[in-house]
Structures are given as C-alpha cells and as structure tokens.
Amino acid sequence: MLKSLRIDGLDVTLRRFGKEFILINSNNADNLNALGSAIYKSKIDHLEEVIVTPSEICLKTSNVTSDDIIEKLEEIKIQQSDNSSIWKLPVCFDIDADWSIVEDFTGLPKKSIINQIIESKITVGMFGFIPGFIYFDGLPESLHVPRKKVPSKYVEPHSIGIGGRYLGLYSLPSPGGWNIIGRTPISLLQIPEIPPVKIQLNDTIQIQSISAKKYQNILDNPISLESYND
C-alpha cells in the first residue's frame, strides 16, 4: 500500500507492510535524517521503533490501527540543520591494522590519507548496525575503499575504519569487514544513559589526529565526548 504525504513541506511516500511496518522514502530529499530524528523525538503513540537511514526510514507500529499514525506524521515539524552540533573527535591513526589495504587501493600514502580525512567535512550519517556503530559521512571519493570480501572475525572496540563511502566507528567488538585505520579513546556509546549516544544525526565531526601515547592516556582516564569538547 502506497501513500503520498507532505511532512513540513517535504514530499514523502509511505509503503505499508502488513500491520507492522511502514517504510518512508522521498524523491525530493537525499537525506532523511532530519525527518527521521523528528519522528523519533515526537514519540507518537503506538510507534514502537524508528530506524533511520539517509535514504529510508522504517517505522514499526504496534498492532493497533496505524491510520492515526499517518495523521500524526503529517503534523511533524522538521528541525533545521543549524541546530546541529560540532564535535572534536580524537583519533589515533598510529596503528598497522588495515593501512596497507587502504594505501594499496587508494594509491595514496598514509600521511596524505590522514590529511584528507582531517580536512573533510565529516558528518554523522547513520546509526546501526549494532549499538554504538556510527557511520560517518563525508569522505572524499579518493578515499572510498570497499569493505573486505571476507570480514574479520573480530574488530576491537574503539576501532575506526573505511567501508565504501563511510568512515565507521565500532564502539563494541564485532566481526566486521571495514578497513581499520585508527582508533578513538572516547566511548561514544554510554549505556545505560539516555540517550545511549549523545551525538546526533547530521552533527559535524572534526577529527583530530592524536599520538599513541595520548590515545593511551585518554583511554586510561576515560572522559565523555562532551567533556573532551568543553
């Protein structure tokens, strides 16, 4: 079932799957993050889950009728982008990990790659696939390195790697196919705080290169992202 809707001036289409799932897409926006965040924050009754990706939002509703939900969606106001924050994020690139893969694929030396990353406008693109995994958007095309065909069985927490167009951060250990090039001593996932992750979709990240020694210092004296940015 397909339905067109206008939410705060944005034209979207809704597709309903059974009684439980609604997918929202738009031809007029290449990034649905602002809409997705607004829907999540609205806490509409009977809306159980809101999963946001830049190209699609998935809503899971309870079994109660979801027609009300459509009316409530139409009333949503999307926050403007000048409300987003800028966060400094310390990253230590002084590790071996997958640097040879990344240098080989891009044809660029490590130093140049690090400079390009630091000078890029990096934004928070997406949350998922597991808690505390953050997809950072904004890498120049020259640094897009595809994920490994055979994923590693174990990626350490705090690892940062390149997966296609995204820079990804693993807050928790996991198997993974991203090409690991650095690590951050800051824990972005703070369970059981609400919210579990303080950065928001579309926030800007300024990556700062730090030494292995500084990485260990901060790791040994843990501070939150907010404290680091004070």
Add this chain to the structure above:
Amino acid sequence: MTSITVIKPGLLTSIQDIGRRGYGYYAIPISGVMDSVSARRALLLCRLQESDPVIECTMIPPTIKFHGDAQIVLSGADFNWTINSEPVERNKIITVKNEDILSGQKATNGTRGYIAVRGSLITEKTYGSVSTYRNACIGGINGDYLKKGDNLQWKPLPFIDSSKIHVPSADHSTIEIQPGPEFDYLSDLAKFQLLENTYTIHNDSNRMGARLIGEPIDASTYQLSKSKPVLPGFIQLPPSGIPIVLLNDGQTTGGYPRIAYMNRANLDRFNQIAIGESFKFMMNSQ
C-alpha cells in the same frame, strides 16, 4: 524469598521479557523472548503480566535447584522436564519445594521453552527491559546468559490453585511470509524456488539471526546501493542466494535485499524450529 541456583546452564539460557522497545533508533535491538506465544502462556498461567520476565531455555535445558517453595509454569518445547527425576507437565502450575531440582533433556517438538516463576524477579532493567542482549552486555545477569553457579531471586506471590491449558503439538513445517521491500529483485524463477525449497536451520544460527541450508535462488542484485533499516522477522538475501532471517538480537541496518518478512505470529513459530530441522516458506501476499 525464592531463589534458584544454576547447577548446569544448558545451551543458551537467558532472562528475557517482551523486549526493549524504542531504542532501535540507536541500533539497540528489541531482544526479548523468541517465542512470545509460549512465554505469554507461562506468564498468564502464573497470573503474571505479559511483560514480566521469564527464563528462556534453548535446545539443551538448564539444571536448576530451588531454594524456598514456589510455583512455576513450564511452556514451549518439550524438554522432558523432571523435578527430582519425576516427570512434570508443561502448561500447568507446578508447586516446587525447597531443594527441588528441575532438569530436562534435549528439546523435541520445538527448540525453545520458558520457565515462569510466580513472583517478581529481583533484577535491574536497562532501557525498560530485563532482556539479555549479550553483545552490549545489557540485561540478564550482568549482561550475560545464565552460567553455572548463578543465583536468581524472586519475591514470591501467594500460591494459587492449579490451572492448566492443553496445548496441541505445534506444527512449524510451514512458515508464512509476505513480500518484502525488495521482493521484486527476485527473478520469477527465484520467487517460485523460495516457496518450493525445503530449508533447514543451519548450525550457525542464534538469537541474532537464522542461517539456512537450501538451494540458492537468483536475485538481480545481492547488494543494495545503500544500507536499509531492518527489524526482527525481515528476510535478507545475501550473495550466497540462501536467505537469512533476522531475529530478536539482530542488527538494525543492512545492505542485502529484504526479499520478504514474517509477522510476529510466524516469527514465534519460526523460532521453535530446531537446528537441523526443516521447513518451507508459504507466501501470504495480503
């Protein structure tokens, strides 16, 4: 006070409830009981709330010693449960006494079962739920499945008269699915094969997802250009051509085509299919 000590942990025994709602936005999965119908039955027979905790047992059951008297209900798969070596029935109030030992064997007629204790479990909630999600160390006992030597406590409730429900043997040889957002990535032949294939649950299955064994099917592409949202019950098709079913602890975004999904009622039934057991999909295009 009623408490239990875990003598043998079983294969995958964990504290679960109806799940952690509303944090999928942060990629924190719903988790919770894999067969909500059986879990609910155990709780209602104990006159407890649907949202109360249960102990979920998988394939190989735990051996548990009770301290203090209590009433419990066992539901779900048939673990050949015994108390002090005497057989006990599922779906019925059972009064256990101090020092009683609950034990069982490998499950038949399903793969997951539930123990509900008539009382309130003394434990902490994380984001509104006691459900165990091991990957992020939340819920359960210190964020983990039950281990040998673990101790759980309940504030018991007054005893009630015995009640029981007759539950016919479950048949989960066919699972109803509906077309997913990328159903049309499948060739006509593949759509046909998806419903003709007999699939078997692969050893590598767990609370995050079920991997299957079966004949590969064709799709026009096995990799979405962008990651899309996924939830428990979604069925993805990776390059192997063999579907993956996402389950309660599963990831919240994914790059494989979402060819189909199962609603909660069918997910509950699907979650009772044991490793090595076979089934077929049936399309409900409603």
